[in-house]
Amino acid sequence: MxxxxxxxxxxxxxxxxxxxxxxxxxxxxxxxxxxxxxxxxxxxxxxxxxxxxxxxxxxxxxxxxxxxxxxxxxxxxxxIGMLFQGTALFDSLNVEDNVGFPLRMFSPMSEEERRERVNFCLKRVNLENSNNKYPSELSGGMKKRVGIARAIALDxxxxxxxxxxxxxxxxxxxxxxxxxxxxxxxxxxxxxxxxxxxxxxxxxxxxxxxxxxxxxxxxxxxxxxxxxxxxxxxxxxxxxxxxxx
Ligand SMILES: Nc1ncnc2c1ncn2[C@@H]1O[C@H](COP(=O)(O)OP(=O)(O)OP(=O)(O)O)[C@@H](O)[C@H]1O
Ligand SMILES: [Mg+2]
The missing domain is CATH 3.40.50.300 (P-loop containing nucleotide triphosphate hydrolases)
Structure with missing residues (x-):
């Protein structure tokens, strides 16, 4: 609360x-x-x-x-997770690295743990198998879903x-x-x-x-x-x- x-x-x-x-x-x-x-x-x-x-x-x-x-x-x-007005994804990072960004910044996870967590979050927003795509290749709705996956990456x-x-x-x-x-x-x-x-x-x-x-x-x-x-x-x-x- x-x-x-x-x-x-x-x-x-x-x-x-x-x-x-x-x-x-x-x-x-x-x-x-x-x-x-x-x-x-x-x-x-x-x-x-x-x-x-x-x-x-x-x-x-x-x-x-x-x-x-x-x-x-x-x-x-x-x-705290944040979903901004617009999408605020990093254009130069693919989906996996966008979602993994907060984990890299804030958690001591190993690369493998991080990948597992990223895949869990992407699955939760129904975006499996998009790991290697770049934001410019995604629709507006997909970008939002990547944003949500990134927002929930940390617990x-x-x-x-x-x-x-x-x-x-x-x-x-x-x-x-x-x-x-x-x-x-x-x-x-x-x-x-x-x-x-x-x-x-x-x-x-x-x-x-x-x-x-x-x-x-x-x-x-x-x-x-x-x-x-x-x-x-x-x-x-x-x-x-x-x-x-
Ligand atoms: N950095 C800032 N400097 C000066 N004034 C600001 C700043 N940020 C917001 N304001 C002013 O604060 C008021 C509230 O703005 P705010 O962005 O919170 O409105 P909002 O309810 O989110 O509107 P919208 O529905 O358009 O997003 C507005 O008058 C705005 O001009
Ligand atoms: Mg506003």
Whole structure:
């Protein structure tokens, strides 16, 4: 479980996160939704340490990420998998070396152990026998799956995905959604997915956090959204604008 308490972040004069409180549950797909510019990516960057908030707490199973020393932060980083907007694969490395990269960086595995783990992860995302292909030879959906295999290469506890469906067609988007959902449950991961795709919310959302103008405006289950939107015009407007009724 990850808990944010009163997290504030500004860039210069501009405040983009305001006293953000949110809970991301273990073994669940936690979906962060909201209009563009609402602070979803900045919140996620704060959580993984790419940007530092001015105040607040970020608790990884009660370990305060912002107060830990270098060694303890590094230990948490090893427990984190990330799937970036776009694919962020290394173009000059083949699939096997892309997936094996975090293992090379962070684990003492032998070459053979590493290959076994890479093959396990590739099998899990239904990409067997693609080890020697280069990113330029893969479709968008395949690249995402390599990204997921790389994200789970280390034995992770937390998985962060920023717009995992961006640039994918609707059918491939569902494949990626299902994969993220299934992996979350199989490995009991705390998964955080930024999305503005309401279809993703209705398909795989288990805990929903609605960000609006830098605030965690509402949090609940997808079953509760139907009621909540009647009372919150901001949430209603967002759902309406997503054209799924
Ligand atoms: N490095 C930065 N420097 C200055 N402002 C920034 C920086 N990063 C983000 N912002 C601002 O913070 C606000 C929130 O941006 P953020 O990227 O978190 O939105 P988002 O909810 O992820 O939007 P989208 O759905 O388009 O991805 C925006 O106004 C953005 O311009
Ligand atoms: Mg974003």
């Amino acid at each position: 990850i808990e944010l308490q009163k997290v504030n972040k500004s860039f210069g004069e501009k405040q983009v996160l305001f006293d953000v409180d949110a809970v991301f549950h273990k073994g669940k797909t936690n979906l962060v939704i909201g209009a563009s510019g609402g602070g979803k990516s900045v919140m996620l960057k704060c959580m993984v340490g790419l940007v530092t908030p001015e105040s607040g707490k970020i608790l990884y199973d009660n370990r305060d990420f912002l107060q830990l020393d270098y060694q303890d932060v590094r230990a948490i980083r090893r427990e 992770i506890k937390y998985l962060f995905c920023d717009e995992p469906n961006s640039g994918l067609d609707p059918i491939t988007s569902r494949v990626i959604d299902d994969l993220l959902h299934d992996i979350t449950h199989e490995f009991n991961i705390t998964t955080i997915i930024n999305s503005h795709d309401m279809k993703t919310v209705y398909d795989i959302g288990e805990n929903i956090i609605f960000m609006h103008q830098g605030r965690a405006f509402w949090e609940g289950s997808k079953e509760e959204i139907a009621v909540a939107r009647k009372e919150l015009p901001e949430l209603d407007h967002f759902i309406h604008a997503s054209f799924i009724e």
